[in-house]
Amino acid sequence: MRVLFSAGLGMSAALRLVLLARELQAAGHEVRFSCPARARHRVVRAGLVPVLAAPRQFSRAWRPDLVIHDPLCPDSAAMAAESGVPTVGYLPYAHRPLPPLPAVWIDPCPPLLRDRPEPGAWPVRCDAYELPGQPEPWLTELSLIPRVCVTGVPTGNRPEDRRRAQLFRRVAEGVESLGLQLLVLTGDDHPWSVVLQGSVVVVHGGDEGIVYAAARFGVSQLVLPAGEAEQRAGKRLEQAGIGRCLTDDELAGTSSMLRLRFHIAELVNGGRVLPAAAQLGQAIARMPPPADLVPGIEALVR
Template sequence: MRVLFSGGLGMPAVLRLVLLARAMQAAGNEVRFCCPARARHRVVRAGLVPVLAGPRQFGRAWRPDLVVHDPLCPDSAAMAAESGVPTIGYLPYARPPLSPRPTVWIDPCPPPLRERPEPGAWQVRCDAWELPGRPAPRLPALALTPRVCVTGAPAGSRPEDRRRARLFRRVAEGVESLGLQLLELTGDDHPWSLLLPGCVAVVHGGDEGVVYAAARFGVSQLVLPAGEDERRAGARLEQAGIGRCLSDDELAGDPSMLRLRFHVAELVNGGRALPEAVRLGLAVARMPQPADLVADIEALVR
């Protein structure tokens, strides 16, 4: 069976597709993978064959039997619609997917974090493929004090980027002023299995990849949302009891250091967030892995 995978611009979404693509290839299927240029080296290192052409152009020429695509990427969604074969889409966390609907949804979101479950969606654990042997950022030495990870600070030059970058710096300063270990990360592609087991809280901007990574490892979360999608993501973390999200009022001004320190200290030392996050991590560990879906996926084209 020929299976065409097509990822969008977000690295975390591409790395989730890589896990399923590897499982399909290991089961004897012929797999090709369309993705942005910056992710192609990851696809190659994963033992997959990347596609240099655009997904629509390649799909017309290769004629796959099945398409697995990112439903937030217009080219991927259009290619899937044109293929005339069964399609599979990974259900997004916060942002509404593009139409048309795939034949089957795969939902990597842990049920406590899903706002409106999709009937009939196939559950899968929210893992992402990590590059083997990649050096991890230098971690603080082991100590009795809790470690807090801060990631997702914008690096752009727009006024709103500079304002949010200042906010992330203030949070980092607040972490250190509480006597906690600080781990600051840049970029959107990290070996979470090495970084998060030693952390008790993660501060981020609401990115889906970080939400899922923290959920897998039972880590509480503080969200500094960049927009409506991230705000919705943060609200669901609050509803599930595993995190906090700064409100519009807090973001509109310049949050006081005292208030930021309170949010961090609450996640680390008090309230129900930490035990709820640990329980969520245990629940995620019991969810199906990508390899568990292979037989049902192959049955779609029989």
């Protein structure tokens, strides 16, 4: 069986697809992986063959038997639609997928965080591929000071990016003012299994990959949403009792730093949030791994 994977711009989505691609290749199938250039080194290090041509052009020439794609990427969705073969898509967390719908949905979202379950979707653990590496020793050492990880700080020059970057800086100031250990990450590709196992809170903008990573390791979350979809993601975390979502308006005014410090301290020191996050991580560990999807995927083309 020939299987074509097509990932979009999001690194986290590509790294989830890599895990399933490796399982299908290990089962004896011919796999090709289309992704943005910046993710190709991950694909190669994972032992997969990257696609260097445009996805739609490659699909017409290679003629896959099955397409597994990112339904948030226009090129991937269009290529899957015109392939004429069964398609599989990873169900997004808070964003609406692009049409048309795939033959099968794979849902990596833990049931507790899924607002409206998709009937018939195949559940899978929300793992992501990580390169083996040598982390900094201080990241793996036991620390007596609670660590707060801040990631996803906007780097653009638009006015809204600068406003949100300032908001992240204020959060970092609030963390340090409480005597907590601060870890600020740049970029979108990190060894979460190392970083988050030593953290008690992760602060981010509502990115799906970070939501899943923090949930997987039982870490509470503070979301500073970038838009409506990210705000929906953050509010769902609040409803599940494992995090907080704070918008620009909620952090406006002279008393905003006091409120911010209160929310950070609340997430760090527990209440219901820390045990609820730990229980979610345990529930995710019991979900099916990507290898369990292989027989169902093979049955789609028989």
